[in-house]
Amino acid sequence: MSRPQLAEARRVRAVELFGRGLSNSDIAQMVGVHAESVRHWRRAWDNGGAQALRRRPAPGRRPKWDEAQVEQVRVALEQGAQAHGFEADLWTLEWVGLVVEQVTAVTLSRATVWRLLTGRLGWSLQRPERRAVERDETEIARWIAYEWPRIKGR
Structure with missing residues (x-):
């Protein structure tokens, strides 16, 4: 449950408790907020009913593209960087920006x-492990188990 959804659930629960005639401090303790918040919610509820306590869309500028375009970007990125003509299959911010521009015709910083x-795609920073291609884990384990004790024992 996201933060806004959790906050709305608390307000809805408070409205249910308003009907029972409980005090603001009792409701605050039950819902897990400060009594001043409950007083504010009760005032809004008195003036506008339960609808006044519903979650509203976040203020600010609307996103440059809709969810369908975000999904197009996701699909394009999941194909990998090499599918878009880049030499490595690791994404950089510049390369992602170029693909976004190709897919949506929107230029992003x-x-x-x-x-x-x-944010919108839910990806995180990933760095490749720096390992030699020739690395042999079983040989390393054998060396640690047999060779190292023999060398250390001298």
């Missing part, structure tokens, strides 16, 4: 690309 990836 690096910071906005980062917010797109971590």
Whole structure:
């Protein structure tokens, strides 16, 4: 449950408790908020009913593209960087920005690309492990188990 949904659930629970005639401090304790918040909610409920305590959309500028376009970007990125002509299959912010521009015709700054990836797409920063291609885990385990004790024992 997201924070706004949790906050709305608390307000809805408070409305249910208003009907029981409980005090603001009792409701605050039961819901897990400060009594001043409950007083504010009760005033809003008195003036506008339960609808006044419902969650409203976040204020601010509307996103540059809709969910269908975000899904198009997700599908394009999941194909991998090499599918879009890049030499490695690891994404950089610049490369993601170029693909976003190709798919949606919207140019984004690096910071906005980062917010797109971590916010709307739910991706996180991943760094590849630096390991030699020739690395052999079984040989390393054998060396640690047999060779190292032999060398250390001298």
